Amino acid sequence: MRSARKRLLQMHFESGVGHIGGNLSALDAMLIVFHEFLRPQDRFILSKGHSAGALYTALWSTGRLGDEDLRLFHKDNTLLAGHPPAAGIADIPFATGSLGHGLSLAAGTALGIRLKGGDARVICLTSDGEWQEGSTWEALIFASHHMLANLTVLVDHNNLQGFGTTAEVASMSPLWERLKGFEVDLQVIDGHDTDAIRGALARASETTRIVVMRTVKGKGVSFMENRMDSHYLPLSEEQYRAAIAEIEAS
Amino acid sequence: MRLQFCDAMVARSANPRMLFLTGDLGFMALEPLQSAMGQRFINAGVAEQNMISVAAGLSREGFEVWAYSIAPFCYARPFEQIRNDITFHNLPVKLVGNGGGYGYGVMGPTHHAIEDYGVLLCLPNLSVYAPVFDEDLATVVARVGVADRAAYLRLGRGEKPQDYTVPAYAPWRQLTRGGGAVVIAVGPLAGAYIEAFERILPNRRPNLWAIAELPLEKNPLPDELLAQIDSVPTLCVAEEHVRRGGFGSELALFLQERGISKRRFNHLFARTHNYERYGSQTFLRRLSKLDADSMLAVLASA
Numbered sequence: 001m002r003s004a005r006k007r008l009l010q011m012h013f014e015s016g017v018g019h020i021g022g023n024l025s026a027l028d029a030m031l032i033v034f035h036e037f038l039r040p041q042d043r044f045i046l047s048k049g050h051s052a053g054a055l056y057t058a059l060w061s062t063g064r065l066g067d068e069d070l071r072l073f074h075k076d077n078t079l080l081a082g083h084p085p086a087a088g089i090a091d092i093p094f095a096t097g098s099l100g101h102g103l104s105l106a107a108g109t110a111l112g113i114r115l116k117g118g119d120a121r122v123i124c125l126t127s128d129g130e131w132q133e134g135s136t137w138e139a140l141i142f143a144s145h146h147m148l149a150n151l152t153v154l155v156d157h158n159n160l161q162g163f164g165t166t167a168e169v170a171s172m173s174p175l176w177e178r179l180k181g182f183e184v185d186l187q188v189i190d191g192h193d194t195d196a197i198r199g200a201l202a203r204a205s206e207t208t209r210i211v212v213m214r215t216v217k218g219k220g221v222s223f224m225e226n227r228m229d230s231h232y233l234p235l236s237e238e239q240y241r242a243a244i245a246e247i248e249a250s
Numbered sequence: 251m252r253l254q255f256c257d258a259m260v261a262r263s264a265n266p267r268m269l270f271l272t273g274d275l276g277f278m279a280l281e282p283l284q285s286a287m288g289q290r291f292i293n294a295g296v297a298e299q300n301m302i303s304v305a306a307g308l309s310r311e312g313f314e315v316w317a318y319s320i321a322p323f324c325y326a327r328p329f330e331q332i333r334n335d336i337t338f339h340n341l342p343v344k345l346v347g348n349g350g351g352y353g354y355g356v357m358g359p360t361h362h363a364i365e366d367y368g369v370l371l372c373l374p375n376l377s378v379y380a381p382v383f384d385e386d387l388a389t390v391v392a393r394v395g396v397a398d399r400a401a402y403l404r405l406g407r408g409e410k411p412q413d414y415t416v417p418a419y420a421p422w423r424q425l426t427r428g429g430g431a432v433v434i435a436v437g438p439l440a441g442a443y444i445e446a447f448e449r450i451l452p453n454r455r456p457n458l459w460a461i462a463e464l465p466l467e468k469n470p471l472p473d474e475l476l477a478q479i480d481s482v483p484t485l486c487v488a489e490e491h492v493r494r495g496g497f498g499s500e501l502a503l504f505l506q507e508r509g510i511s512k513r514r515f516n517h518l519f520a521r522t523h524n525y526e527r528y529g530s531q532t533f534l535r536r537l538s539k540l541d542a543d544s545m546l547a548v549l550a551s552a
Contacts (some may be wrong), residue, residue, distance in 0.1 A: 112307060112313055115290075139303070140296065
């Protein structure tokens with residue numbers, strides 16, 4: 001995880017790209033999902049497409065993307081756009097980036113798999129701010145109604161969104177209380193506790209599983225943690241060196 | 251056309267890979283399809299954005315997916331889902347919009363679909379089907395079913411005149427012949443002109459063509475039509491769709507790029523969503539000067 005976190009920062013620094021905070025909050029879970037949970041037949045849909053960097057890093061860490069791919073991140077003629085692309089990477093089934101699409105795509109995929117009699121599982125990672133999108137609730141209603149037990153929804157609950165905290169902008173705090181009314185298997189965990197993530201993913205369920213992961217935006221880099229600017233701003237060289245040093249010392 | 255659509259879908263529904271999603275619509279029309287398809291007929295509820303993305307997910311899993319609603323709820327509400335989730339991935343989802351144009355008449359502007367194919371044809375990997383007659387549905391449903399790109403099926407109200415023999419379906423069909431102007435109409439609107447044109451003496455009778463598939467790069471004008479356009483001074487286009495982004499401008503560009511220019515190019519189109527008074531589709535067409543009398547007046551002034 002340490003090397004993946006460093007690689008994620010390197011990729012963003014070399015490309016001069018921000019959106020780092022929400023990548024760091026989601027990275028721990030994505031690494032466990034890709035290394036320990038997903039089987040070849042399973043699908044992963046990143047609904048919070050602005051965490052594409054963490055997705056690319058996870059794919060790099062499993063050998064499905066190379067250093068040369070990451071070197072071109074966000075540059076001309078790259079496969080790796082700022083948000084997951086529509087084509088070119090087999091492990092990315094859908095282009096995302098406009099919030100509120102991924103959970104519906106995942107629900108349709110999960111229903112399709114079930115109708116075919118398949119045993120594949122679908123994992124969808126949403127942000128917490130994304131639950132302000134009405135379509136996300138439409139998708140939850142659908143998934144819950146159809147008892148899509150092959151669907152797992154991870155929520156990267158880092159409390160910060162585009163222009164404020166989720167509590168300030170459109171509070172549903174705490175989100176998990178709003179989710180409790182649905183026929184889903186709801187868990188709330190520490191999104192940086194690897195054992196808790198493993199346990200949540202392993203739990204058997206007869207309906208859609210939702211794991212709200214309480215996370216820290218900018219996790220692992222003290223001067224980025226819980227800061228609004230980590231949602232957007234790229235790292236200066238000085239900040240990058242300091243961040244790498246901090247991760248190596250951790 | 252809804253009942254003929256249902257019949258055609260029932261005939262097709264033996265295919266176990268076919269799924270039908272509806273946005274909670276189809277009462278008193280689609281029950282036979284529901285019975286025929288069982289669990290493969292999915293009422294996705296009043297949640298069109300979700301329905302379209304779910305359709306994309308199902309299509310990605312290899313199913314032949316149809317998604318149905320009243321036309322504007324099918325293309326306007328979930329436009330971004332169509333764009334991002336279906337067309338960006340070139341998924342052959344079949345969107346079915348009931349009540350194309352002013353089909354929902356007095357139900358009001360929220361239910362009208364007069365900019366549908368214009369906005370949808372801005373997207374990649376999507377074709378539009380606007381059947382002209384009820385009799386077209388069996389063939390059109392089959393064509394949409396095997397299409398390898400996204401499709402929008404605009405269902406309207408077939409307007410076959412009494413005792414008129416509908417020619418076999420084709421994306422372009424000539425419905426009346428004579429020595430007059432060339433008139434091209436989109437979808438069922440073409441049927442509304444047949445009787446009026448048949449009453450005109452043959453030497454002045456318009457050559458009425460119906461187009462049922464767009465865009466033109468996938469359905470170019472047949473040579474016979476191009477020859478007719480070349481031989482007459484007046485070309486008239488009619489569509490139950492707003493002027494901007496409609497078939498008229500697409501046709502004008504198509505002809506201009508081929509060096510064909512007309513001295514008179516008349517365009518009859520849907521004028522507006524918001525009238526001071528509402529009424530039937532026939533009434534709204536008249537307000538838009540799309541009705542047969544308005545068409546005859548335009549041709550008489552040519």
